[in-house]
Amino acid sequence: MSKIRAALVGCAKVGHTHGAALRTLDEAEFVAVCDTQGERAEAFAARYGTHAFTNVPRMLRECRPEAVLIATPHPIHAGAAILAAAAGAHVLVEKPLAASLADCDLMIDAARQAGVRLGVISQRRLYEPVRRMKAAVDAGKIGRPALGVFVMYSWRDPAYYASDPWRGKWETEGGGVLVNQSPHQLDLLQWFMGPIEEITGCWTNINHPSVEVDDTAVAVLRFKNGGLGSIVTSVAQRPGIWTKVHIHGSNGASVGVETDHGASFVAGVSNVADPALNDVWTIPGEEHLLREFEAEDRARFGQIDATTHYHRLQIEDFLRAIREGRPPLVTGEEGRIVVEMFTAIYRSQRERGPIALPIR
Numbered sequence: 145m146s147k148i149r150a151a152l153v154g155c156a157k158v159g160h161t162h163g164a165a166l167r168t169l170d171e172a173e174f175v176a177v178c179d180t181q182g183e184r185a186e187a188f189a190a191r192y193g194t195h196a197f198t199n200v201p202r203m204l205r206e207c208r209p210e211a212v213l214i215a216t217p218h219p220i221h222a223g224a225a226i227l228a229a230a231a232g233a234h235v236l237v238e239k240p241l242a243a244s245l246a247d248c249d250l251m252i253d254a255a256r257q258a259g260v261r262l263g264v265i266s267q268r269r270l271y272e273p274v275r276r277m278k279a280a281v282d283a284g285k286i287g288r289p290a291l292g293v294f295v296m297y298s299w300r301d302p303a304y305y306a307s308d309p310w311r312g313k314w315e316t317e318g319g320g321v322l323v324n325q326s327p328h329q330l331d332l333l334q335w336f337m338g339p340i341e342e343i344t345g346c347w348t349n350i351n352h353p354s355v356e357v358d359d360t361a362v363a364v365l366r367f368k369n370g371g372l373g374s375i376v377t378s379v380a381q382r383p384g385i386w387t388k389v390h391i392h393g394s395n396g397a398s399v400g401v402e403t404d405h406g407a408s409f410v411a412g413v414s415n416v417a418d419p420a421l422n423d424v425w426t427i428p429g430e431e432h433l434l435r436e437f438e439a440e441d442r443a444r445f446g447q448i449d450a451t452t453h454y455h456r457l458q459i460e461d462f463l464r465a466i467r468e469g470r471p472p473l474v475t476g477e478e479g480r481i482v483v484e485m486f487t488a489i490y491r492s493q494r495e496r497g498p499i500a501l502p503i504r
């Protein structure tokens with residue numbers, strides 16, 4: 145079967161995770177990379193055995209990729225995604241889909257008009273403990289998902305924000321902990337609980353005076369199924385403690401995951417140091433499974449590189465989705481829901497009240 149001609153835009157931290165996947169996946173022929181920093185693009189291309197560009201239109205014209213992966217800072221996702229879709233390429237974008245809903249809509253429209261697939265990375269959906277939870281919720285084992293809780297007590301130091309000029313600023317990052325560190329678990333919360341009716345939230349900056357944006361946010365959610373939810377997310381806890389998503393059901397049973405132990409990893413800087421584990425499992429008759437799950441997950445963790453493995457799985461899914469003519473694991477429309485969630489929390493703080501979803 146012929147390979148899919150794939151290109152990457154953004155050749156730095158998480159870009160290496162994409163590069164490593166594209167170089168080794170059977171489905172891909174890694175035809176080009178693009179970064180506005182020419183030396184970075186050249187070094188990256190040499191390392192992964194592909195061609196370097198510093199300008200997206202030229203890369204699209206000369207290499208005609210069928211799939212373009214985008215790993216630039218979030219407010220810059222839309223520009224490259226729209227150009228790639230218009231050139232007929234399927235587009236897989238790093239999280240969050242964009243920093244604004246206006247950008248999300250332009251990207252989704254561009255993909256629809258061109259008849260190409262738009263996907264967004266949310267690799268924690270592929271963590272085995274998360275998949276177990278999704279299967280249990282979908283099988284009705286907790287009744288109706290009635291209460292969804294996302295808690296992150298993580299840490300980012302001043303050096304992290306200083307590491308790239310775009311970090312920690314409204315204009316070039318679009319937000320803080322909500323936009324950068326939380327999209328994975330915001331996505332899981334809406335994936336487990338279903339459509340959201342309204343969100344009330346607020347944010348603050350507890351101990352990062354060098355940055356403008358939120359390092360902490362809280363929110364209360366009401367879901368369309370009648371369920372409730374809560375979010376407490378922070379990168380102001382030193383050391384980072386954990387990140388968890390718990391889903392409590394109408395029959396009284398609960399399932400939960402600790403997606404990250406300690407501070408969540410920084411792609412290209414630190415590695416995933418501990419496996420994700422189910423930390424709550426009270427489905428009647430299945431309580432004993434918690435220990436078995438943990439043994440399985442710890443054994444697997446010893447055999448894979450968890451920092452890159454789940455990205456690779458999602459990129460593989462995207463390439464297979466193109467070939468099979470089906471939607472990817474996480475679509476652009478689902479990526480937009482995460483952007484709606486953080487947009488609603490920022491707007492709720494400004495307007496001092498609940499924000500109804502969807503936000504058009």
Ligand SMILES: NC(=O)c1ccc[n+]([C@@H]2O[C@H](COP(=O)([O-])OP(=O)(O)OC[C@H]3O[C@@H](n4cnc5c(N)ncnc54)[C@H](O)[C@@H]3O)[C@@H](O)[C@H]2O)c1
Pocket residue numbers: 153154155156157158159178179180181184200215216217218220224238239240265266267308324410411
């Ligand atoms: N899924 C995950 O776990 C995960 C982890 C880390 C980062 N990310 C996401 O990946 C994206 C990139 O993060 P990062 O930490 O790798 O950032 P980074 O700053 O390390 O890399 C971004 C690269 O994009 C390049 N770039 C900027 N504008 C460009 C343009 N117009 N055309 C081509 N290249 C351009 C920059 O020169 C830089 O090399 C962000 O959206 C971030 O949220 C996701």
